[in-house]
Amino acid sequence: KWPRGDEKTWKEALRGVTTDEPTITKSIVNHVQTSLARQPHNLDELGAYQAAALSVRDNLIVNWNETQLHFTRKAPKRAYYLSLEFLMGRTLDNALLNLGLKNKYSNSVDKLGFNLEDLLDKERDAALGNGGLGRLAACYLDSSASQELPVWGYGLRYQYGIFQQLISPDGQQLEAPDPWLQNQNPWELPRLDVDYEIRFYGHSNRLENGKAVWSGGQEVLAIAYDVMIPGYETKNTNNLRLWESKPKRGFDLNSFNAGDYEAAVESSNSAAAITAVLYPNDHTTCKLFVFGKELRLKQQYFWTAASLADIVRRFKNLDKPLTEFPDYVAIQLNDTHPTLAIPELMRILVDEEDVPWDLAWNITTNTFFFTNHTVLPEALEKWPVPLMEHLLPRHLQIIYDINFSFLQAVDKKFPGDLERLGRMSIIEEGFPKQVRMANLACIGSRKVNGVAELHSELVRTTIMKDFVDLYGISKFANVTNGITPRRWLDQCNPGLSQLITETLKIPRSVWLKDLYKLEGLLAHAEDPAFQKKWAAVKQSNKERLAHYVETTLGATINTKAMFDVQVKRLHEYKRQSLNILGVIHRYLTLKAMSAEERKKVNPKVIFFAGKAAPGYYIAKLIIRLIVNVARVINADADTKEYLTMYFLPDYSVSVAEVLIPASDISQHISTAGTEASGTSNMKFCLNGGLLVGTVDGANIEIAEEVGETNVFFFGHLTPAVEGLRYQHSYHPVPVEQKCPALAAVLKEVSSGRFGDAGVYEPFLNTVRQHDYYLITDDFDSYIRALSMVDEAYQDRTEWIKKSIRTAAKMGKFSSDRAIQDYAQEYWNIETLKLEPNGA
Numbered sequence: 001k002w003p004r005g006d007e008k009t010w011k012e013a014l015r016g017v018t019t020d021e022p023t024i025t026k027s028i029v030n031h032v033q034t035s036l037a038r039q040p041h042n043l044d045e046l047g048a049y050q051a052a053a054l055s056v057r058d059n060l061i062v063n064w065n066e067t068q069l070h071f072t073r074k075a076p077k078r079a080y081y082l083s084l085e086f087l088m089g090r091t092l093d094n095a096l097l098n099l100g101l102k103n104k105y106s107n108s109v110d111k112l113g114f115n116l117e118d119l120l121d122k123e124r125d126a127a128l129g130n131g132g133l134g135r136l137a138a139c140y141l142d143s144s145a146s147q148e149l150p151v152w153g154y155g156l157r158y159q160y161g162i163f164q165q166l167i168s169p170d171g172q173q174l175e176a177p178d179p180w181l182q183n184q185n186p187w188e189l190p191r192l193d194v195d196y197e198i199r200f201y202g203h204s205n206r207l208e209n210g211k212a213v214w215s216g217g218q219e220v221l222a223i224a225y226d227v228m229i230p231g232y233e234t235k236n237t238n239n240l241r242l243w244e245s246k247p248k249r250g251f252d253l254n255s256f257n258a259g260d261y262e263a264a265v266e267s268s269n270s271a272a273a274i275t276a277v278l279y280p281n282d283h284t285t286c287k288l289f290v291f292g293k294e295l296r297l298k299q300q301y302f303w304t305a306a307s308l309a310d311i312v313r314r315f316k317n318l319d320k321p322l323t324e325f326p327d328y329v330a331i332q333l334n335d336t337h338p339t340l341a342i343p344e345l346m347r348i349l350v351d352e353e354d355v356p357w358d359l360a361w362n363i364t365t366n367t368f369f370f371t372n373h374t375v376l377p378e379a380l381e382k383w384p385v386p387l388m389e390h391l392l393p394r395h396l397q398i399i400y401d402i403n404f405s406f407l408q409a410v411d412k413k414f415p416g417d418l419e420r421l422g423r424m425s426i427i428e429e430g431f432p433k434q435v436r437m438a439n440l441a442c443i444g445s446r447k448v449n450g451v452a453e454l455h456s457e458l459v460r461t462t463i464m465k466d467f468v469d470l471y472g473i474s475k476f477a478n479v480t481n482g483i484t485p486r487r488w489l490d491q492c493n494p495g496l497s498q499l500i501t502e503t504l505k506i507p508r509s510v511w512l513k514d515l516y517k518l519e520g521l522l523a524h525a526e527d528p529a530f531q532k533k534w535a536a537v538k539q540s541n542k543e544r545l546a547h548y549v550e551t552t553l554g555a556t557i558n559t560k561a562m563f564d565v566q567v568k569r570l571h572e573y574k575r576q577s578l579n580i581l582g583v584i585h586r587y588l589t590l591k592a593m594s595a596e597e598r599k600k601v602n603p604k605v606i607f608f609a610g611k612a613a614p615g616y617y618i619a620k621l622i623i624r625l626i627v628n629v630a631r632v633i634n635a636d637a638d639t640k641e642y643l644t645m646y647f648l649p650d651y652s653v654s655v656a657e658v659l660i661p662a663s664d665i666s667q668h669i670s671t672a673g674t675e676a677s678g679t680s681n682m683k684f685c686l687n688g689g690l691l692v693g694t695v696d697g698a699n700i701e702i703a704e705e706v707g708e709t710n711v712f713f714f715g716h717l718t719p720a721v722e723g724l725r726y727q728h729s730y731h732p733v734p735v736e737q738k739c740p741a742l743a744a745v746l747k748e749v750s751s752g753r754f755g756d757a758g759v760y761e762p763f764l765n766t767v768r769q770h771d772y773y774l775i776t777d778d779f780d781s782y783i784r785a786l787s788m789v790d791e792a793y794q795d796r797t798e799w800i801k802k803s804i805r806t807a808a809k810m811g812k813f814s815s816d817r818a819i820q821d822y823a824q825e826y827w828n829i830e831t832l833k834l835e836p837n838g839a
């Protein structure tokens, strides 16, 4: 039924997606003129980018609106992905490719006197994440929309994303804020009408039958901003809802009237602070985490409470009994960060909806699913009980009530096993007591999954072992991570995408939606003409990277050399340290050679990039060492033809899009058993790069797919790690004895050969002393693996074949496969396609 006015007038005026070039051009110019209020003759590239983005946004809004209406009408079961991080990167290029409008926009922009690629470069990254966990969430949104699944993301709209990394002249990381919203964000829709009141502090008074009344304290508003997530080659456009915090009232009128203006705005400042900035710690150590991190806990509750209020409201619009909640709602918890959603749903059901406790618990445990991303003990989230009691008094009561029944169940199954009760309790004893978020997440969820086979096995046998004994193995499963081939091949490597399409002789849209189709490349691996084209694409990507390095660092790079890349967050477990110590070893070896001997050496350019958590001293010291070693090596006339090295500052999604397609080899060299999965390993392989890596995370499954001969493995295996650490502690052997090659390297660093004698000692001592990450155990085997890489690279044709075969076998690692797995095995949701005519 038409709401008002003349239906014909409305229908004629409503627009669809603009797909013809003249209308696209008009729409861009219209935005220049009206939205931006700019004159054609003074329009710069930033303005042109903004106008083009606003024009694309109009198209996304049309599709987004229709999708939301369609979903509301059809009322399918929906899945919600709760993630404190969404590392989206840029949107314009992705939106144009997904809409299939890139060529048309490129032509329009050309006619207006601009170059589309230059405009794409004007966009700031949306960097609302630290690393793998946040980027995974972004890939999953792309795959959900592309597969027409009813999935929404929920996150926070941080005013400041991950800090900008600067490198000082002496090699130190400096942090600068990332005010990414400064130039307006065309990709979001402010929904000022969608708001919820969120309470903190106050008192909780228990009533009869498990209920309570929570009152007093501070109330803040959560305001929704919707980010449109276009699917690839479909009208379906999903939603990512990000919450912003706002004071409930502008300012405190009483203080204002009393003339105390500071006090008047104080509460409004403290409300706004909740979503001001993304926490820049990835695998935060427990001690740092726990104390004085009230704001982080506030973020977590603010976000989960707003998201749940929204989800419950949407469900209630369906007019179904609450017992059917799990038939319409599945909620995926991305790590333990959103675990408060479990007691929050209990609070809503019990306190607000009058659902009896046991029924509420049944609904809750059929709604949630929990993904674990790390088994590092220091990274498991815990919150002090006193802090929780102060900030969320009602939730602490609920957690205690959950824990009480839970421990009864444990005691019933394992009578009198007090140690087990102590390990499994949600509350860890101590001063202060702590709430173990992983235990709560596990107890409150239907399923728990790890993110690669080895990792999921470690979850089952280490951190969740007691829970497997209690619930049985079937609750603990695996979903190996994936990456979206739209961004990580088609968008970042158009040359390779083109070559693949032309070789497979199937439309690009077909293999981009079914990545297993890449196997068709195997039939061409032996074809010299194809090999030549494959190599030419890699070469031009190397030149593109060289150009980037030239413009950012002013360095000229030998693009004929092998490009060796390690890019990821700086962390001791990821062992950038092993890489840099290996580089120094290579440098010393080169220096010891005669000029004649050197000529036989395979020239290599090494790239590092990655941010360190601002408070992570050793990680920052490793960056400093990398930068200073680079300075010495790159200036050494004897060796620089054969070995140069660069630390690219401010690693981001956009920098990754330039680096990854250019790599010949990349390094994924974590201590065995520490890297849950890794996802950049998949991106490098999909772009025809080979891996040097440890037998860890998804490296293992990649090797299973591409064949062990195409991966350069080294190092000790997971089962050996514990024993080696034991030896380091109880039967230490000096590094000089255990690994002379490494000892020589450490000595050079200590001596001040790379400047700053003494500065690096705290890092060097981590290797010399406890060596928790097994640098001394893996060094020789690492160096041997690198020699194998050199040797293999000498036979360029064989190398190219390996590269082709690797990319061809990456089908499994599409995030489409991962999302299908979640949709079918966990969420029980189905595709709901919006037909082009809106039906």
Ligand code: BZD
Pocket: 130, 131, 132, 133, 134, 136, 281, 282, 283, 284, 373, 374, 451, 481, 675, 676, 677, 678, 679, 697
């Ligand atoms: O998650 C990473 C793991 O380390 C990777 O092995 C894995 O591939 C990805 C995706 O599953 N974990 C993170 O990135 N973790 C964080 O960034 C993080 C952020 C905040 C707090 C704790 C961890």
